[in-house]
Amino acid sequence: MRTLFDTLDKIADASATVIVLGESGSGKELVANAIHQLSERRQRPFIAVNCGALPETLIESELFGHERGSFTGAARTHRGCFERANGGTLFLDEITEMPVDMQVRLLRVLEAGRFSRIGADQEIATDVRVIAASNRDLRAAVAAGKLREDLMYRLCVIPVSVSPLRERGGDGLLLAEMFLERLNEENGTAKTLSAEARQRIASYRWPGNVRELKNVIHRAYVMSDDDVEVDTGGDITAAVAPPAAPRTESSTGDEVTIQVGTSLEVAERALIMATLRSLDGSKSKAAQVLGISLKTLYNRLHAYGGAARAPLDGLPDETGDVRLAA
Structure with a gap:
């Protein structure tokens, strides 16, 4: 820089x-x-x-x-x-x-x-x-x-x-400090980057370049409390870490078998539940794999009787002529 x-x-x-x-x-x-x-x-x-x-x-x-x-x-x-x-x-x-x-x-x-x-x-x-x-x-x-x-x-x-930011050595830290300084000036605060945050910023590849860095720093700033150092722990890690590839049939080894005559509602429910189980209950990943919005997934789970708020173990098993085959 x-x-x-x-x-x-x-x-x-x-x-x-x-x-x-x-x-x-x-x-x-x-x-x-x-x-x-x-x-x-x-x-x-x-x-x-x-x-x-x-x-x-x-x-x-x-x-x-x-x-x-x-x-x-x-x-x-x-x-x-x-x-x-x-x-x-x-x-x-x-x-x-x-x-x-x-x-x-x-x-x-x-x-x-x-x-x-x-x-x-x-x-x-x-x-x-x-x-x-x-x-x-x-x-x-x-x-x-x-x-x-x-x-x-x-x-x-x-x-x-x-x-690109990934080729600019320590520029990520310099820019992060600049973005954080602006936020402090705008809001009358004095938040600082933690050692862990510095390490993460320096080691991450930043595929979204400076725009991604700015958004991550802004999010970290908003999510932190007053008088607490800004870090990239907790939920911020998801914003910093490269996105995990969706697990597919070939990676999970799971498939849904549906017999002829099964109602569409039951088949849909079985597919959604099987996908959630294969992805350890991650609704955001399941929505991505299923090709639907997260809002649509939550609406479906709500219709199934509150499964959107239940732990993974509480998800209903497949019923009728639908089964989960390994």
């Missing part, structure tokens, strides 16, 4: 456009925000836009704004992101998900520093530093028609590559 921040410090005060590349959840927005905070624009707005989350019908208005009455439903003038971020930084995440016609307008703003609201005659000058991000191979996106080649070159003035 030290090497990355050294790079960010060098490019922070440049006016050139930056493209941040990395896996989903690797912390690309954190990098963009760090560039903003290290720059002379730090006192001005930092606005983040996920291009993949905006409907095509709204993205133009969101980026460039619109005049009152410019289209049906435009009851008032709307200032777009380029206008609101003036003097600051605009972060465009998932840039390859921006519609191609909007990419043309974006390229115009990057080259001329001017834009117009929808329905307006006058152009507005803007002083915004644009930082874009993508988890795609940009050349592949160009070849697939997802990204204009001229825009790719315009964005790639300063490329910054963000490695």
Whole structure:
């Protein structure tokens, strides 16, 4: 992380456009925000836009704004992101998900520093530093028609590559401390990471990258009591540990035999109970194996007479023409 921040410090005060590349959840927005905070624009707005989350019908208005009455439903003038971020930084995440016609307008703003609201005659000058991000191979996106080649070159003035968290050594602990510090500041607390939590954070592979780490720290913070160190024990272990593979027929050696003429209700009940037994009573795993939601499973168990709240030994045995065969 030290090497990355050294790079960010060098490019922070440049006016050139930056493209941040990395896996989903690797912390690309954190990098963009760090560039903003290290720059002379730090006192001005930092606005983040996920291009993949905006409907095509709204993205133009969101980026460039619109005049009152410019289209049906435009009851008032709307200032777009380029206008609101003036003097600051605009972060465009998932840039390859921006519609191609909007990419043309974006390229115009990057080259001329001017834009117009929808329905307006006058152009507005803007002083915004644009930082874009993508988890795609940009050349592949160009070849697939997802990204204009001229825009790719315009964005790639300063490329910054963000490695996945699993390849960044002790960065996990540094980021965990940062996330926890923010939570403490927001809530007026002084919680700390326990030695066990530090060990787990350092040794885990973090397939969900920085996003997963942030969520785990937030959950650990919420679940801990005041004046108690944050750790990854108890229920948090499930959030940190890699998910266990569902046990299947080949791994359990169990199967349900159903004779012709068995009612659907009895067969369903037998299958659910057999699955629960084979998975040591784990309802979440059983729901996954059965291909139903956990809520549906609980509803079925409730219909069977409170089995959702009963211990495994209390689950009713298969009855009638249905049997569990090993």
